[in-house]
Amino acid sequence: MAEENRPGQSTLFSSLRKKIVFKFMLISFPFLIIISVLISILTPYWYRREALRALEDKGRSIALIAAHSLAPAVVFDDRQAMEEVFASLSQSPVVDYVFVFDSTGREVARYQRTREVIINPEEVRRSGLLPSNQHLNQYQQISVEGKAIGYVAIGLSLRDLNHLLGHIRRVIWLSAVIIFLLGLVIIYFLSRLVSRPLRQMARTAREIAGGNFSLRAEVQTSDEVGVLARSFNTMLDELEASLNKLKEARETLETRVEERTRELRDQVAQKEAIAQKLKESEELFRNMVETLGEGVVIVDRDENILFANQAARRIFNDFEGKLEGRNLKEFTSPQQFELIRDQTHRRRQGLRDVYDLELTLADGSRKTVIVNAAPEFDPNGQFVSTLAVMTEITERKKQELALSEAKQRLEEVITELEKRNEQNRLLLEMGDNFQIAGSEEEAIEVIKRYALKLFPEEGCLLYLRRDRGKFLELSCALKPPSPPVDLLEVNDCWALKKSMPSFFQDPEKDLLCPHLKGSLPPNQMAACLPLSSAGETLGLLVFFCCPEKSKSARGPDFLETSRQKKDLMLSFAQRTAMSLANIKLQQSLKEQSIRDPLTGLYNRRYLEETMDRELTRARRAGQPVSVIMADLDHFKKINDFYGHEAGDYFLQMIARTLQRAVRSEDIVCRYGGEEFTVIMPGLSLEKALARAEMILNSVRHLELVQGNTIIQNITISVGVASYPEHGERGLELVQAADLALLRAKKEGRNRVRAAGKDQGET
Secondary structure: OOOOOOHHOOOOOHHHHHHHHHOOOOOOHHHHHHHEEEEEEEHHHHHHHHHHHHHHHHHHHHHHHHHHHHHHHHHHHHHHHHHHHHHHHHHOOOEEEEEEEEEOEEEEEEEEEEOOEEEOOOOOOEEOOOOOOEEEEEEEEEEEEEEEEEEEEEEOOOHHHHHHHHHHHHHHHHHHHHHHHHHHHHHHHHHHHHHHHHHHHHHHHHHOOOOOOOOOOOOOOHHHHHHHHHHHHHEEEEEEEEHHHHHHHHHHHHHHHHHOOOOHHHHHHHHHHHHHHHHHHHHHHHHHOOOOOOEEEEEEEEOHHHHHHHHHHHHHOOOOOOOOOEEEHHOOHHHHHHHHHHHHHHHHOOOOOOEEEEOOOOOEEEEEEEEEEEEEEEEEEEEEEEEEEEOHHHHHHHHHHHHHHHHHHHHHHHEEEEEHHHHHHHHHHHHHHHHHOOOOHHHHHHHHHHHHOOOOOEEEEEEHHHHHEEEEEEEEOOOEOOOOOOOEEHHHOHHHHOOOOEOOOOOOOOOHHHHHHHOOOOOEEEEEEEEEEOOOEEEEEEEEEEEOOOOOHHHHHHHHHHHHHHHHHHHHHHHHHHHHHHHHHHHHHHHHHHEOOOOOOEHHOOOOOOOHHHHHHHHHHOOOOOEEEEEEOOOHHHHHHHHHHHHHHHHHHHHHHHHHHHHOOOEEEEEOEEEEEEEEEEEOHHHHHHHHHHHHHHHHHHEEOOEEEEEEEOOOOEEEEEEEOOOHHHHHHHHHHHHHHHHHHHHOOOOEEEOOOOOOOO
């Protein structure tokens, strides 16, 4: 103990005894703090929770009693009874206020012990602590026979409880401090007791470190410290024996060192001779490499250049002799450097390779070299460097690239020619199909079919003009970007107004046609191509193309493709316009050949063609066909009295009357002169006679104005025949109806007569 009290051991951190004790105390210090803090926090919390629970039970009992006592007073609105209940409740020192509400929530009465505390009636409508934490509120329903008639709110003061809790907290904090200090004292003495054997071993170790190897640690216990002391003594025994052996070995080693020194001197002399020969060989090799026409480079495992001959320096444009030490990464792109790293990995495996490498030099120029690479290993078999022989092939690569580009351009031209040949073939095929098409509907089907083949990625709209009107009707819509309009006014399209094609490259900048505004996406191009022939507008083709191309992606190739598509669209539009014009001309010629030019009705030629067709259909369907023959009475007198122009006008008005009086499926023809014929498919004889009477009455009521004269009492005579009663062929029916017409004339005109079964009298 005298040694522990020496002046040199007075400092806390210089004494081993105090260090160990201090560490034990540091380990226990957080646990003491945690225990003290938990006691000082949890105990007041637990006490307050239990006190609040007890106060809440008490408040619940008081609220139930008050609700029971206030029930009659609330029912009869007895204020005096309520005051008596309030007086009874005020006897309890914890009751600070009482509020009574009726069933609607209206405050009926209240009691407050003191007016210093302001109570908000809205806050007391629930049970629990008020926001001020000064009162515990009990909100209880007042009921009579299970029916709620009101509510009572009773506030219990927390002043006494809070005062008591403050006193308890102070006592608990004082207790926690006492426990903490007492724990520190106990831990200090326990630490001294536990660390005593360790301190004794420390003193022994210090003396042994001073050179006294005869000392041994005292073993007094059989615990871990005793085991440590015994192990320490055993280690000292072995250490002493080892020191003796080392002393003997040192003497032996000194003798061997002297012998080995002599041997090394001889070896050094031999190596110096060998090094001189190697130097001469290396100088010879360097001279040979420098005179080579190929570039020779040696790089280490990290791609740093160790050696380069003059040819290699010319390849790398190194005219100042600063190539050594630089990394190949400085002369290559990331992709080419990755190729070098892959090749170095193969060199590590002992493989040799020949490969092409592209160098990017400081001035921005590029060179292509063929690299013949071989690995170099040290005597231990470890990879150390790569020997590379480089041959520049930049010009040859340029020639190969030029040939490759020429080949690619040729293939593109061939592909484009094949594409154009296919387009021309389709256009010729479309023209052949247009010649076969006999109607506008068939022509539209041809347009749809070949538009899909020639423009698979584009949308297409076809508008056709009917009877030279102001509007164009939508006849075909293929993949439009948005629902198209069904009717298009001629003035709503710039192309139709100018009679020239309009192409819209940029919807945001170009002047769009009114019918395209709002329906064309931002990145989509459009084209309006008028279909015209001989100055007459037949229709309009609208194309929507390139929906996937943004403005930034529209390069030279895109513009060239757009130009080609424009030419193809124009060719398509021209052929379409020619076809529609031809079909329209054919239909016009056909109409002229089957129409009467004066009345616009079908002529006798069309009557004969139609009659055979309708009879064939009637036989197949088992239905009747009726024929009406009508003749204008006294037409010669009208011509002689009013003139031929009036006669023509009379015939036109009779034709219009006939057209209005028959069904849409009936066929009205001018048979000749003032004679008219009506073919009525599917109409029996009786219904045909009724329809003939209707026609007769319509003509009777006609009033025609000729100059200043109003002509009335116009009449016609009508004959009716029907299939199969009056004939199996068209000529027989017409003859039967004509005979019936003659009979109507003979009987006085202005009447209807049906044909007989043998085409005679009925």
